[in-house]
Amino acid sequence: MPRLNATQRHRVRLTVNGRQVEADAEPRMLLTDFLRHELGLTGTHVGCEHGVCGACTIDIDGVPARACLTLAVQADGGTIRTVESLAPEPGRLSILQQAFRRHHALQCGFCTAGILMSLDCYLRDRPEPTEAELREFLGGHLCRCTGYTPILKAALEAATMLHKKRPEEQLHA
Amino acid sequence: MKPARFDYVRAEHLAEVHDVLAENGNDARVIAGGQTLLPMLSMRLARPKVVVDIMHLPQLQTIDADKGTIRIGAGVRQAQLLGWPLLSDRQPLLAAALPWVGHAQTRNRGTICGSLAHADPSAEIPLVLVALGGTIELSSRRGRRRIAADIFFTGMMSTARSEDELIEAAILPARPTGSGYAFQEFGRRHGDFAIAACAAVATDKGTRLAVAGVADRATMHDFAALDGSALDDALDAFAWDLDARDDLHATARYRRELVRRMGRAVIEEARRCRA
Amino acid sequence: MATTATTWCGQSVERVEDAALLTGRGRYIDDLGVKPGTLHAAILRSQHAHARIAAIRTDAATQVPGVAAVLTGRDVTALSASLVVGVKAPIECWPIAVDRVRYVGEPVAIVVATDRYLAEDALDLIDVDYEPLPAVVDPNDALDPARPVLHDGLGSNIASERSFRYGDPERAFAEAAKRVSVTIRYPRNSGTPIETYGLIAEYDPGEDAYDVLSNFMGPFSLHAVMARALKVSGNRLRLRTPPDSGGSFGVKQGLFPYIVLMSLAARVAGKPVKWIEDRLEHLSASVSATNRVTTLDAAVDADGRVRALAWDQVEDVGAHIRAPEPATLYRMHGNLTGAYDIRHVSVRNRVVLTNKTPTGLNRGFGGPQVYYALERLMQRVAIELDLDPIDVFRRNLVPSGAFPYRAACGALLDSGDYMRTLETALTDGGFAELRARQAKARAEGRLYGIGCAAAVEPSVSNMGYITAALTPAERRKAGPKNGAQATATVALDPLGAVTVHVASVPQGQGHRTVLSQVVADALGLKFSDVRVVTELDTGRDAWSIASGNYSSRFAAAVGGAAHLAANKIKGKLAKTAAAQLNVSPDDVEFVGGKIRARGNPDNALPFSRVAATSHWSPGLVPEENQALRETVFWTPPQLTPPSDDDEVNSSLCYGFIFDFCGVEIDRVTGAVRIDKYVTMHDCGRILHPGMVAGQVTGGFTQALGAALYEEYAYGPDGSFLTGTFADYLVPTPMEIPEPLILHVETPSPFTPLGTKGVGEGNCMSTPVCIANAAADALGVAAIDLPLTPAKLAAHIHAAEPAPRSRPTVAAAPIKGRALRGSGEAHADASPDAVWRMLLDPKTLEALIPGCHGVEKLSDTHFRAEVTLGVGPVTGRYKADITLSDLDPPNAVTLTGIVTGALGDGRGSGRIRLVPDGAGTRLTYEYDAAIGGKVASIAGRLLDGAAKIVIRQFFTALARHTGGGGKSGFFARLFGGRA
Incomplete structure (x- = not known):
């Protein structure tokens, strides 16, 4: 691959939420800025830009990871899912999203997208997590509003509901 | 809070990496997981x-x-190794320490060798490598060499890597039969930089303790078969030798105390686990 | 007309806000599109706690392609006026440094460019010459007249001082059986919302008017401050807010200086300017709660009855007394007696300035500081008199049946039954079981403690409380200030649908849902029928200076105003409907989307049809019944100005909280584990139990953070030490237990819905409750936050014997970023030869790590450019080196100052040369202090960095002479890196 010049914008092509998309980025552009300001996917939020708060967590190549700790050019050719992909259709919420709403697992909603993306990935692989496992896994996220208790309840309930449904239909978390 | 400008090379051959490093020296940075x-x-x-x-x-x-x-290999992510089915059998100490590295979301991108390259004095992966007597494999246009972990780390974020070298792999001994391991860490919160982390390896030759978070790099000491008050004395001397410093999160004295107490606990646990 | 039974209020309905927020469709400030051509700002910030700005060179930055403007303090003072200061003192408060910086993070220059990346590139090219001044960091030091003065006009660092006296405290103390005293140092911390500040500012030169969209939360009293600073009338500063805001907890009040700054930047640049604060900026320089040193004494009877309190509070507001400070200190003034019936109080309040970030609103706002002192004191009363702490509460709580109760300092405690609430908490929370648990744990040798705390939680502040900072004479001159104006508008559209507007900007509290419930109940509608608009536009909406979302005023004041507005419109609709239904308006009821005759449900009209009447056929509606849009302004009469005796009812409502908890402290690590936490609240009537629970658990979590983890920490030189989320430690799910939440409801008689605030109480009660438990576990009297493991372990671990293996080292405690070290090296040259090397610029150039050239200014003064770094962290610095105390060829002191983009450092070392065979043994001791960016964001690096650089110097010296490190250590350290 040729050396991408620092001062120029370069085409970045990737699959986002099931669609092929492309836009230009300087090598230094963070994936968060690329998603939000080049692709218009503002559901992914920026909270700290140093990888601690977890607000920008998205699904990168099948696993939850920090968009702010990724360069857009690193993601070239990759596959990404963001919070905008979670609802099965407009006006309907996924099982996980519904559980969050039922349990008041969000207040300002700013950290929520990152937490949802982490859980959406996690619950696919871990159908029956314990509360302790969930706590440890969600240790990678900061929420300043809820005190976490309702988030854990929502996640546990969603896990149970997804687990029950799993054999019959492959539903999205 | 945005990066300054840099060129980006996505290497398709190892030689490209070596070329970039040889030609740019300290002005080049390898990116793996980027965490x-x-x-x-x-x-x-x-x-x-x-x-x-x-x-x-x-x-x-x-x-x-x-x-x-x-x-x-340098491209192996921490989560990938943690998910390697043979890990807890082949190298239980690493299996015990890896979950303490950052959080699941950063382990999904961060690499084993990236952590070694960064050489944070409180990091778990350098600690495990030092405790186990692992080696680091470096490569460059000039060739390839291996260097023992305990001399690879030279200080705070400093290593024996030359500017033109890539850390190509980390090499660990597999668990020999009849060996025992233990790992304990204490930080302010789970996933934080360790205030102190202790790893012990007990074999028929004796017991080794390695400590991170206290000195300016992961540091080890062999305690042979010492126990009782002799072990306490040796741990005390080791704790002082680490030249702990005060910082925002803990005092030097507190760190020394953790080395004495946690150190003893992991040594005993490693020995029990061997038995 | 008759009122209808409540249906929606009291239910935990699903929030109307959530669907958008869960699907990534929120509309936060940084999600909104901007006008084409909008520019982006970045801010250069001070790395010094205190320094004179000798020069700022911006030419190179201005010339970067894409940079539209660079502003410094001069531009700002030329175009604006100082922010109004809330005390009578001859000082100015600018939103950017003018000739002098007074805290790390203070804005020094602004770059406006086509994108943020470019703007930050240009920041790197601004060159500032600072002349460092000594910093004042500790609030007690600020009282010392010998210390440097931050604001020359003030003549000292005390910005405000007042003493108060209620009842006869001197006599009570003289007659008391016992005097109990605590001194506490409450640290700095913050709610750190996950969304940072953001704004888009635009200037219209044709109308000399500013238009700013920002996630500012109010209070809109600051609108007046901003307009005056911008030198425009209020109607030429239009503030708008986006629909969503990512949390505030008071903190987004601190945005207002940036509204002024960026408005000016937009004016200079001639284009709209957008600025999104980053996390490093937020942590170092947004706003912080005050830190406070309090000494509190109680005059106590032998049975634990407290007769009098004597408060001495030293409030640290940082480098500027920025509006609305000193409000943090006075917000609790009326209720300084807490939940207790104490009639005699003396208060001495001093507000001091230090070289730290200016303070402002933060959840709990003055409560955490007050209750930490008061509830520590109550625990000490129990301990020193050997009483059960619960009995001390029983003896002192305001008695049942005494409400409304006028407290000594003027608070009118509106409602409650503290005794019953306490007993219910003990019973339902399992206090007896907790005591048994403690006894068992202690029997097993574990460190287990129980803590309790009682608090009244004020809400709906009286604007007048802040004027208690002025003397009665000053107040008379300034004119009275008081009240708490709340506004709400209910509008009907041509299809008869209902829309509610309020001037209270939510940051996630669910205002839209609750107001839907309130208005739907009033009008007999489904809550989903009502839509609520909460974004605020000062150019169009009904607002007052009390507007905004602060002081827990939503449920009590804003919800109440919406209820009144809905009832106002309901009254008019009832008359219109009554005419058509042929009944008296008193016999009309609003039920299930219908307006109908009471007792005859078939005689009914659809609500929407009646509601649309004033649109479609206004000619048929008498003028007094026209119902299109009703706005209510509500202010409670209880909120009067401070009296001439300084009695002030500082808030309208006072909830009651009683918390208790059990904690265990690990004997090895000193870590605190919360075993059980019970929090009992009486917050009046509850409109939405789910949201109340959310406010309680959220507040509890922030409070737990303040108790155990969080602190905005400063070094003794004023360097800021917690500039990232890796050092400012916010609790994660791993640290947070689920509290048991209990409720008793005694509605407030003073609010339209009987509601009170609830969101701040745990920030007041929880930190001290946990500290009381920790103090109980350890058996210690003095305990300050945050309760770090190292701090607690110092009480557990036995004294550390000196090391056996080496000589005792001076164990002077080193705090903050001061570094101290020593070492030695061997040189294969005589002391005379080594001496000549040390004084020779050419040799120094070879010895100093990363040196690019030494300029000799005199025999003992050199200047150099150096590149210093650890691992990938490298930066170029200017170094200034002087040699002093020369004792040739035996000893010399080398002092160096380095300054650069990543920070600055000052170090001094004494080098001694001793003949050692044919060579020289060099021993050195050094002290260094490092500040600036690296200190703030990567403090962990510094010890190592300094050590490495210093060792490099001596290794180079040794190598230069053909020697080496004595122990071979240097060879090992640097052998591979030459």
């Missing part, structure tokens, strides 16, 4: 001229285990 480099770039603490991405080189993506060793 440590990206904050440094965004804070403009690091301002390389060129960043070379090594994550598209298949030969760096492998975990190779023969009966004596485990070789972990």
